[in-house]
Amino acid sequence: xxxxxxxxxxxxxxxxxxxxxxxxxxxxxxxxxxxxxxxxxxxxxxxxxxxxxxxxxxxxxxxxxxxxxxxxxxxxxxxxxxxxxxxxxxxxxxxxxxxxxxxxxxxxxxxxxxxxxxxxxxxxxxxxxxxxxxxxxxxxxxxxxxxxxxxxxxxxxxxxxxxxxxxxxxxxxxxxxxxxxxxxxxxxxxxxxxxxxxxxxxxxxxxxxxxxxxxxxxxxxxxxxxxxxxxxxxxxxxxxxxxxxxxxxxxxxxxxxxxxxxxxxxxxxxxxxxxxxxxxxxxxxxxxxxxxxxxxxxxxxxxxxxxxxxxxxxxxxxxxxxxxxxxxxxxxxxxxxxxxxxxxxxxxxxxxxxxxxxxxxxxxxxxxxxxxxxxxxxxxxxxxxxxxxxxxxxxxxxxxxxxxxxxxxxxxxxxxxxxxxxxxxxxxxxxxxxxxxxxxxxxxxxxxxxxxxxxxxxxxxxxxxxxxxxxxxxxxxxxxxxxxxxxxxxxxxxxxxxxxxxxxxxxxxxxxxxxxxxxxxxxxxxxxxxxxxxxxxxxxxxxxxxxxxxxxxxxxxxxxxxxxxxxxxxxxxxxxxxxxxxxxxxxxxxxxxxxxxxxxxxxxxxxxxxxxxxxxxxxxxxxxxxxxxxxxxxxxxxxxxxxxxxxxxxxxxxxxxxxxxxxxxxxxxxxxx
Numbered sequence: 077x078x079x080x081x082x083x084x085x086x087x088x089x090x091x092x093x094x095x096x097x098x099x100x101x102x103x104x105x106x107x108x109x110x111x112x113x114x115x116x117x118x119x120x121x122x123x124x125x126x127x128x129x130x131x132x133x134x135x136x137x138x139x140x141x142x143x144x145x146x147x148x149x150x151x152x153x154x155x156x157x158x159x160x161x162x163x164x165x166x167x168x169x170x171x172x173x174x175x176x177x178x179x180x181x182x183x184x185x186x187x188x189x190x191x192x193x194x195x196x197x198x199x200x201x202x203x204x205x206x207x208x209x210x211x212x213x214x215x216x217x218x219x220x221x222x223x224x225x226x227x228x229x230x231x232x233x234x235x236x237x238x239x240x241x242x243x244x245x246x247x248x249x250x251x252x253x254x255x256x257x258x259x260x261x262x263x264x265x266x267x268x269x270x271x272x273x274x275x276x277x278x279x280x281x282x283x284x285x286x287x288x289x290x291x292x293x294x295x296x297x298x299x300x301x302x303x304x305x306x307x308x309x310x311x312x313x314x315x316x317x318x319x320x321x322x323x324x325x326x327x328x329x330x331x332x333x334x335x336x337x338x339x340x341x342x343x344x345x346x347x348x349x350x351x352x353x354x355x356x357x358x359x360x361x362x363x364x365x366x367x368x369x370x371x372x373x374x375x376x377x378x379x380x381x382x383x384x385x386x387x388x389x390x391x392x393x394x395x396x397x398x399x400x401x402x403x404x405x406x407x408x409x410x411x412x413x414x415x416x417x418x419x420x421x422x423x424x425x426x427x428x429x430x431x432x433x434x435x436x437x438x439x440x441x442x443x444x445x446x447x448x449x450x451x452x453x454x455x456x457x458x459x460x461x462x463x464x465x466x467x468x469x470x471x472x473x474x475x476x477x478x479x480x481x482x483x484x485x486x487x488x489x490x491x492x493x494x495x496x497x498x499x500x501x502x503x504x505x506x507x508x509x510x511x512x513x514x515x516x517x518x519x520x521x522x523x524x525x526x527x528x529x530x531x532x533x534x535x536x537x538x539x540x541x542x543x544x545x546x547x548x549x550x551x552x553x554x555x556x557x558x559x560x561x562x563x564x565x566x567x568x569x570x571x572x573x574x575x576x577x578x579x580x581x582x583x584x585x586x587x588x589x590x591x592x593x594x595x596x597x598x599x600x601x602x603x604x605x606x607x608x609x610x611x612x613x614x615x616x617x618x619x620x621x622x623x624x625x626x627x628x629x630x631x632x633x634x635x636x637x638x639x640x641x642x643x644x645x646x647x648x649x650x651x652x653x654x655x656x657x658x659x660x661x662x663x664x665x666x667x668x669x670x671x672x673x674x675x676x677x678x679x680x681x682x683x684x685x686x687x688x689x690x691x692x693x694x695x696x697x698x699x700x701x702x703x704x705x706x707x708x709x710x711x712x713x714x715x716x717x718x719x720x721x722x723x724x725x726x727x728x729x730x731x732x733x734x735x736x737x738x739x740x741x742x743x744x745x746x747x748x749x
Contacts, residue, residue, distance in 0.1 A: 088125050096480035097440045098130045134481040137445050143486050145171065149453055152444055152531050156502045159531040161492035163507050168192035171449070172705055183388050184446055186230065187410050189495045191450075194418045195457055220366040224356060230411075231350045238344070245270065246309030247344070249277065253316060254350040256357050273310070276317055290318035298327050302333035312340055318362075321354035322376045340630060341383040347391060348383040348412070370419035385412035389439035398439050407436050410450070417458055428458055429466025434473070448474040464495040476505070484511040485522075488530055505536055512544035552576050553588060560595040569596070573606040578668035581610070590614055594605040605642065610634050613672050616679065625679075633674045639669050640723035674721050675703035 077085070090100040112312070142262075150161040198218050223488045235255035242248040245268030252261035258280060263438060265274035280288065294314055297303050303311060303326060315324050326335035341351035355376070356369040377384065387409045390397075401407070413431035432450040451470050455462045471493045478487040487507055494500040509514070516522055526532045542558035545551045551573045559568035560692030572592060580589035593611050600606070613629050615621045621628045643666050 079239070082250070086422070088127065091131075096132050096476065097128055098185060100130065101125050101127055132477075132480050135443055136444055136446075138478065138481055138483065138486075139453040142445060142447040142449075143483075143489075146449060147529075149449065150489070150492070152529075154531065156497040157533070158497040159492055159504075159533075160497070160500065163452055166652075168452060168453065170195050171453075185426070187414070187446070187450070190223070190226060190411055191454070193219060193226055194414055195454070198222070213748065216365045220356075223366055224256065227349070227353045227356060231255045231353050234347055235350060238346075244268075244307075244309060245736070246273075246307065246313060250309055250312055250316075250344055253277075253280070253358070254346060254353060255312075256343075257352065260715065269433065277313060280317055281362065282317075283393055286317070286359060287319035287361075290314060298325075298335070301329070301333040303327055303749045304333050306335075308338065308343060308711065311335075312344070315340065316354065316358045319359045319642075320638075321351070324378045325338055335345070339380055339382055340680075341381065346383065348385045348409070351383045352385075352412075352415075353383065366415075367419040368666075370415050374416070385409045387436055399441060401435065401441075403435075410436055417454070417461065421458065421460065426461070427463045427466050428454055428461040429463055430459075432470075434470075441474075442477065444470060444477055448493075459598050468494050468496075470497070475507070479510075480508060484514065485525065488526075492530065504532065505540065508532075508540035509543055512540040513548070515541055516570075517541070529551070534564035535564065539564060542567075547573075549730035551578075553592070556592050557595070560592070563598075565596060565707060566599045566600050569600045569603065569606055572610075575664060577610045580662070581613070581671055586614055586617065605635055605638055609639060613675075626690055629676060629680055633680070636669055636673050636723060638678065640666070640673075643669065669723055 088101045090098060092098055107745075149164055149166050151164045152159055152161050154160065164601060168188055169192035169305075171191070198215060232255045235257075238251035238254065239248050242251055245264045248264040249261040252258075258277065262274045262278050265271075265277060276290075293721070294303075302715060306314075308324075311324050315321070321340060323337065323339050326337040340346070340347070346354075350367070352373050355373045356366070358368040359372060371562060373381070384405075385408050387407050390407065392406060397404075409429075410432060413426075414434065417428070417431060423659065428451055431571060432447045432454070434444050434447050435458070436445070437450075447470050451467055471490060475487040475490040478484070478490060484507055488504060491503045491507065494503060508625050515526075523537075526537060527534060538558040538561035542555045542562065545555040545558060552571055556568050556571050556576050559571060576592065577589055580586065589708070593607055593614070596603075596607060599608075609632065612632055616625070616628055616632065643662055673686050
């Protein structure tokens, strides 16, 4: 082994632990890059190494109001016996009514508002007596008008700053037009005494004939070399009148006739939002739908438009990015993603999970709350855009974030969104098992939430508690109780017979054992050589058998021998490592069986002695005693000779043999002449 291989072999490997805790050595210090990561200052020495832990902190984005929103968005039913959460009939506009987190960006409210405009029904503004096809047309017009108003408000802040920084009246007019303020643009031109252009701008966004006329006029100016005598702002305003909001084409030639070609958004330092607003207001005709503006802007992006729809945190944030995204140039603003989804229902706009991915939503790729809400709210509207894999990835990421923050009950609600029933069951049971210690069976509010609100099957909860009792608490009595609560009769019976019952017999804890035995509402197949033996034994020692004591003793004498043989066979398997109970459990069972056999033997001998009357023995009794057989009189005489066949310890066997011999000769002497 080389020195490098030896170093790698001896190194402490960083590892993830439950609760999203990362363990690492002190010489591999991990510095938190942002508020979502906190450091645990405590150290643990493992293998003479200073081992520290790092854990993702609780995001302020996770609030009770957001959880109420997620709960209101879902309707829980069952699929293949596993609870499943599906999207409820929910208005996107409701998303803006829930209080945002303290540090939540206003962008989230904008996302919900745009989604409401695009995907909620707005038939309240349309008369009910209109035909459906007419209603559909009006709905498109209403949607376009509402998006126009929304987009003007979205661009207002940036455009207002551009107005203040404008160096000419024409530049101010362009800035006003980029937030759809036509009247203010005209006033700016009138103040500059450019009445002709102000008159034309007042008619901006006209019909196709106006667009064609202005386009022809610009082409004529290009031929006559007039463009070189026009300033860029004036050329841009005429381009707007022609319905062109992307690129102003110049002309090559001599210096005096040369006019440069420029992209309007780049020339006037516009964001993609203002660039798309120009397309929506002045390029698309008034009777054309919103889809046309989106498709035209997509075509511009493929062509010369360089203002890509980058997310707000890449274009507006003044601080350094929180992480080094290798694909930052491929990120798209969620607002643009919603517009693409609206314009293309066929699935060409990409998968929904890609549109609302955490990398597109916020500057923290680990913040998955809003992507989770958007995906599962939009999914019913876009079946052609959904992907089970993509949706499940977002769901699992959000559930992991909740679980890491300590909100494991909320994580269960999130996991109900998983598409595959088997994967959903495994994920739910994993969370229950991980946080079994926090499940309080004496907390009715918590149990009501689990069983009634989330529809978690009760056996899953009690099996998780049983697993925790077994592996962590080493409390096998509690384990058996929880398994009985889960109606897992076979596992409960196995645990009872392997450890609990033998321990109770040895410690004489009969009350605990009796309560557990009473909990079996269904008897497993091997009950006769398991629970039934302990139930009969408890009736015997508590003197509850009554007239059935003879039959009970007979059963115990027979079955205890069988149990002893089974223990010996399991012991040989334990030696080979093939038994599930282990050597300790086998030892306990053997001691318990011998203990019960001793008590049963005492009862048999005591009963047999009481049945023999030495004053008037019959010839048959005398003959059987002489032959060493049982005394058949009385309900226990039949079992006397079997006492030595019980699985007793060697010392007990010798004692019992001596007692039987002594009793035999005493009876012989008593029956002699």
